[in-house]
Amino acid sequence: MRLGILGTGKIVQDFLPMVKMIPTIELVGLLSTPRSVERAHALQTTYNIETVYTDYEALLADATIDTVYVALPNSLHYTYAKQALQAGKNVICEKPFTLVAAQLTELQTLALKQDLVLIEAITNQYLENYQAIKRDLTKLGDLKIIECNYSQYSSRYDQFKAGTVLPAFNPKLGGGALMDLNIYNIHFVVGLLGAPTRVQYVANIERDIDTSGILILTYPDVQVVCIGSKDSTSPVRSTIQGTAGSIVVNGPTNTVESFTEITHDGATTDLALNQADHRMHAEFVAFERIIAEHDMVTVKRQLAHSQAVMAVVDQALASAGLQLG
Structure with a gap:
């Protein structure tokens, strides 16, 4: 390349x-x-x-x-x-x-x-930990609940409150919590479950931009909550719950640094399978191979995934009454 x-x-x-x-x-x-x-x-x-x-x-x-x-x-x-x-x-x-x-x-x-x-370029889809989580979903029995929380108080939020609107909080530039942080949660969930049947976004809106919000994704048998916040902070983790156990993802959904599998009897298995320290390494190794081999099968599959994510974004913005660009 x-x-x-x-x-x-x-x-x-x-x-x-x-x-x-x-x-x-x-x-x-x-x-x-x-x-x-x-x-x-x-x-x-x-x-x-x-x-x-x-x-x-x-x-x-x-x-x-x-x-x-x-x-x-x-x-x-x-x-x-x-x-x-x-x-x-x-x-x-x-x-x-x-x-x-x-x-x-x-x-x-x-x-x-x-x-x-x-x-x-969406890091989580290519990380070894994420691929292992996809493979191990069957261990959880019937999936019921997924919760993703990526909340990180933005250093730019104080400036925003003071009247200085930087790109991260500018609706004309596509800013906001949904597009900056919650987008990783959407990719994480859609990569596991595909497109939801219903989307609702309940956001805290200041000056026409979402500074934080709760995204609710409904699937036939699974309910999903995705939290993204730039105006407050919280322990950052995600949980996937099923009838036979759960998976706890430690850290944000863009790095998927490690995860813990928990069975009903309390047994835990900690896993950290990412081969590189840098979150972008796995995706660019994949991109180099895809381009070198002209692997259009993978390109079309990943485009279908991105299209499903963008459909969620469209519905979320409409649900919250937000318009970007």
């Missing part, structure tokens, strides 16, 4: 040290805004990136780049991913894929028509 990276923000700064551990991914281009170009050149030097661009069309014109990684603010995902696909590039796009499901449908149609890889 010869990669063009879009953005120089926190996610890119977290990504770059990790990706150097995957030697088959070459860092060819880095796109920066003019105001961040000094930071971009520092990253270029530290991580041996071939070229810094401040013009997206110039990056897309670089024929040596075969894949674009969209790591920009949420509201820009659709536009920049579309331009990359139109230029014949494979696309890896950060979560949330788009702001509404219709945008993802358009991107999917474009990608498949051109036989290009389009895939969402």
Whole structure:
């Protein structure tokens, strides 16, 4: 994979040290805004990136780049991913894929028509712990209840209350608790159970953005509660309950750091199977393989998953009376 990276923000700064551990991914281009170009050149030097661009069309014109990684603010995902696909590039796009499901449908149609890889960078789906949880669900008997809580008081919330609206709390930029934190819970649950039959989002809304909220997903035989909060904090964990036992996920649903299986008789098994310390390593190893092998079967399966997640997002936003973008 010869990669063009879009953005120089926190996610890119977290990504770059990790990706150097995957030697088959070459860092060819880095796109920066003019105001961040000094930071971009520092990253270029530290991580041996071939070229810094401040013009997206110039990056897309670089024929040596075969894949674009969209790591920009949420509201820009659709536009920049579309331009990359139109230029014949494979696309890896950060979560949330788009702001509404219709945008993802358009991107999917474009990608498949051109036989290009389009895939969402969503960490939990590729982690070994998550895959083991999927396999071990049958040990729990009939599933009944799932609760996911990802609550993390945002350092930007105080600024928001004081009147400074940064991207994390800006509805026009796709901010809010649902899209930032609860989106991981949605991926976690939909990856286990598929699409729900009913979605309800009860949110704490300030200045047209959800600072926290409770998402209720109804399945034929399972009830799910997903909590995401940027205005308060709590122990971060998830539980999956069945008639024969339970699984407790320690830590947030984007890292799935470890989990504990508990049987009715009280026996516990602690498991920590992730092979890499960095949460993004497993997904990018998978993406490199998918692109190298042009594995469109996996691409279509993952797109179907992302579509189901975006359908939940659409219903949740509508339920809470929120509009992003």
